[in-house]
Amino acid sequence: MTPDVTSRSRAPLMRRLAIASEPYLYSAPAFFLIVAVMLVPLVLGISYAFRDVQLLNPFSGGFIGLDHFRTLSEDQAFLRALKNTLWWTGASVFFQFVFGLILALLLDKPFAGRGLVQALVFLPWAVPTFLAGLNWAWLFNPVIGPIPHWLYALGIFSEPNNILSDPHMAMWGPIIANVWWGIPFFAITMLAALQSIPRDLYEAAAIDGASGLQRFMSITLPFLAPTIAITVLLRTVWIANFADLIVVMTNGGPADRTQIVASYIFTQAFKRLDFGYASAIALVLLGLLLIYSMLIVLLRQTLLNKD
Amino acid sequence: MRAKKLSLTIAHRLAILAYIVFALFPLFWLLKVAVTPNDLLYSEGVRMWPSRATLEHFEFVIAHSAFPTFFRNSVIVSGSTAIAVTIIASLAGYALSRFSFRAKYWLIALMLITQMFPLVMLVAPIFKMLTPLGLTNSLAGLVIVYTAFNAPFATFLMQSFFDGIPKDLEEAAMIDGATQFKAFRQIILPLTLPGIAATLGFVFTAAWSELLFALMLISGNDAATFPVGLLSFVSKFSVDFGQMMAAGVLALIPACLFFLLIQRYLVQGLTAGAVKG
Known part of the structure; x- marks a missing residue:
């Protein structure tokens, strides 16, 4: 062990923890906000692509596999x-x-x-x-x-x-x-x-x-x-x-x-x-990009x- | 040789003039129709300036329409977003600029990913997530969404401003016993004030222009921002061109003010997110 490290490890534990966590505290608000408002919806959106999600139909939401993509491959629009x-x-x-x-x-x-x-x-x-x-x-x-x-x-x-x-x-x-x-x-x-x-x-x-x-x-x-x-x-x-x-x-x-x-x-x-069909199209666009x-x-x- | 130089100069000035005309003509036309009285709108056709100008469209829009509400909503949403993003991005940008920590590259990767995928992908899932929280049809919901969307780009922008300030300043303060946060707050932040103003300006303009999420998340008139209000006005009363354009001119004013504020920092801003328009 070098002398420098020994002297550092003698510093109180709380103080060392505070120094090590400092950059995380600075970036925490940005991190959590981006994860909650961008990453979670992104994953959710990908899951919609394989589900039947229609806002006006309360019985929708079931897993339908690749059905959206089959429709999509024949969708002229x-x-x-x-x-x-x-x-x-x-x-x-x-x-x-x-x-x-x-x-x-x-x-x-x-x-x-x-x-x-x-x-x-x-x-x-x-x-x-x-x-x-x-x-x-x-x-x-x-x-x-x-x-x-x-x-x-x-x-x-x-x-x-x-x-x-x-x-x-x-x-x-x-x-x-x-x-x-x-x-x-x-x-x-x-x-x-x-x-x-x-x-x-x-x-x-x-x-x-x-x-x-x-x-x-x-x-x-x-x-x-x-x-x-x-x-x-x-x-x-x-x-x-x-x-x-x-x-x-x-x-x-x-x-x-x-x-x-x-x-x-x-x-x-x-x-x-x-929303399901929209997410399926979005997934194709994401793939192309x-x-x-x-x-x-x-x-x-x-x-x-x-x- | 001199004649050649002169003709080159003239060609240069003419080309510049052409660009100015192209850039300003649509805005000029907006203003022109906004001040044309209704009875002259169709009869005078494509005249460059009406024979009689009026401010009655502006008066009507300000006094008898919902546009002041839309305007107020947009100011609240864009202003709150700009302030929230600037605080969050200053903190995160400072962490990226001054510390080396294990998760740093993950954080940068996360923020770069958010700049690459199409945001329109998130329209449906965000609507689904915000509905049970009561955040659809509310200004607070829009502020949260816009804050997250603008945070990555603003973080990179703030980081570039912090990078331009020498580290010795905080080191000196910390030798004198200040904590790093105190040094950041009392020494570094005041030095980055121009950068903070630029970030505020960029985020305000971005939030002011946002259309698709506002259309999806807002349905009533009470919480409509300017773009939503103007578009619903256009689809309902598509004959009141004078009033629509007067409203358009009003929407342009804050955007132009903030443009003047950030003009010096355009290059830094446009390259910070590298993909942000």
């Missing part, structure tokens, strides 16, 4: 929602990222009034999502919104219609609202990464005669790559789960054309009060091993 989720997530992330990156590059240059401009262009992120959804639904509404009339004037529409009620176009409504709302998120994270690139690299490259495009390709992009990868991958999961705009703007309609899996879960739980995350981890491993 669910299969459509799967396809829509890919479309919604892919298009939203792509446009948010491209426009967010361009905005970050524009804001990276110093100019007069940059602080004010930042506050203005980042403002959409502060708009509550339900309001963003309503606001865009009104803009698309031919009664009070300008967009259908502009599209009509440009000759794109033969008459000023609401694209949210057009089965072929409806998905673009929530996607545009989502892009508007989400550009600041990408712009802010990209801007932070841009500003951490050492400035002298650009100066050295300029002295060596590199053009603007060359500097972008060989300095900016390689430096941004890790941030881009992490932000895009995490944001993809977040947007795939993001149902607010769709619930507010179209409620999944017309004819389930804008239903994504997350909004389908909500519709089943909220409108039909079929897990597979996606594992693919990412694998991809990261192979990329790291290459270096």
